[in-house]
Amino acid sequence: MTCTEFLALLDDLIDDSVSVETRTHLQEHLKGCDHCEVTLNTTRKTIEIYRSHEIYDLPAGLRERLHAAIMARCKKGC
Amino acid sequence: MSTIQPIAGELEPHPDVALVEQVRGGDVSAYDTLVRKYDRQIFRIAQHITQNREDAEDVMQDAFLKAYEKLDQFQGNSKFYTWLVRIAVNESLMRLRKRRTGKMVSIDEDVETEEGSVPRDLADWAPDPEQNYSQSELAEILRKTIQGLPQGFRIVFVLRDVEGLSTEETAETLGLSVPAVKSRLLRARLQLRERLSRYFRKKKGSGESRSEK
Numbered sequence: 001m002t003c004t005e006f007l008a009l010l011d012d013l014i015d016d017s018v019s020v021e022t023r024t025h026l027q028e029h030l031k032g033c034d035h036c037e038v039t040l041n042t043t044r045k046t047i048e049i050y051r052s053h054e055i056y057d058l059p060a061g062l063r064e065r066l067h068a069a070i071m072a073r074c075k076k077g078c
Numbered sequence: 079m080s081t082i083q084p085i086a087g088e089l090e091p092h093p094d095v096a097l098v099e100q101v102r103g104g105d106v107s108a109y110d111t112l113v114r115k116y117d118r119q120i121f122r123i124a125q126h127i128t129q130n131r132e133d134a135e136d137v138m139q140d141a142f143l144k145a146y147e148k149l150d151q152f153q154g155n156s157k158f159y160t161w162l163v164r165i166a167v168n169e170s171l172m173r174l175r176k177r178r179t180g181k182m183v184s185i186d187e188d189v190e191t192e193e194g195s196v197p198r199d200l201a202d203w204a205p206d207p208e209q210n211y212s213q214s215e216l217a218e219i220l221r222k223t224i225q226g227l228p229q230g231f232r233i234v235f236v237l238r239d240v241e242g243l244s245t246e247e248t249a250e251t252l253g254l255s256v257p258a259v260k261s262r263l264l265r266a267r268l269q270l271r272e273r274l275s276r277y278f279r280k281k282k283g284s285g286e287s288r289s290e291k
Contacts, residue, residue: 007264010264010267010268011260011263011264011267014267034200035200038200038201038202039200039268039271041202041203042202042203042271042274042275042278043267043268043271045203045207045278046267046270046271046274047239047267049208049220049274050220050224050235050239050240050270051239051240053208053216053217053220054122054217055217055220055221055224056121056122056125056126056134056221058117058118058121058122062135063117063118066117066121066135066138066139067110067113067114067117069139070113070139070142070143070146071106071109071110071113073143074106074109074143074146075106
């Protein structure tokens with residue numbers, strides 16, 4: 001397996017949607033390729049960081065104000 | 079036993095379906111529950127697309143109001159959340175169009191970049207690299223990095239990886255094919271990874287600066 005072939009399956013590997021057979025091929029490639037191992041690990045970490053950190057928070061005060069505005073208009077029939 | 083047992087293999091209806099039914103029956107407070115359940119996600123999605131806080135506030139209100147008005151059109155064959163996200167994405171794109179009057183804005187723009195290329199930056203990252211930054215520094219890095227992605231990649235990454243929609247739901251929401259979503263997702267993930275490497279790479283020796291580019 002080449003690095004390009006590995007990369008084409010990177011998302012499927014990360015999303016755990018590869019067959020047992022494909023996974024074995026991918027793991028064999030990883031054993032001998034630091035390049036792809038780093039790519040896999042840091043791409044996984046990229047997703048995890050974005051998932052676990054709130055970069056656009058909705059402050060409580062603003063949330064309540066928007067909420068009140070929405071519900072007031074819904075009650076009036078929009 | 080008098081309770082109705084679900085038939086084996088039959089999927090339990092999503093709790094949102096009952097709430098939607100209550101709203102349709104005139105119970106506005108049930109809509110209150112739906113708004114509280116999804117307002118943060120809708121606000122985030124709107125911020126990611128418009129990249130403007132005031133626009134995101136307007137989009138959030140407009141999306142929930144539009145969903146309320148159109149509730150009769152909600153078929154129930156997709157999740158209420160996915161349906162709501164589609165409305166919010168459309169409202170966000172409309173808002174962008176208003177801002178850039180005359181310019182077409184679509185999720186197809188700016189996506190012509192090198193396809194499937196092997197990443198160039200191969201530096202490994204420090205273990206728990208985010209520990210080297212304060213929460214506010216980290217949030218700024220993450221914001222700046224994702225804002226630099228082409229719009230068409232950014233939306234796919236946000237819906238699929240941040241908000242947890244499936245590939246199929248993302249495709250349906252954006253009116254894209256499943257292969258198009260997959261291709262954009264891969265490129266989005268790789269571009270973000272490469273850009274974050276500037277901040278998170280392992281330091282060689284002690285004197286190396288955090289950012290070299």
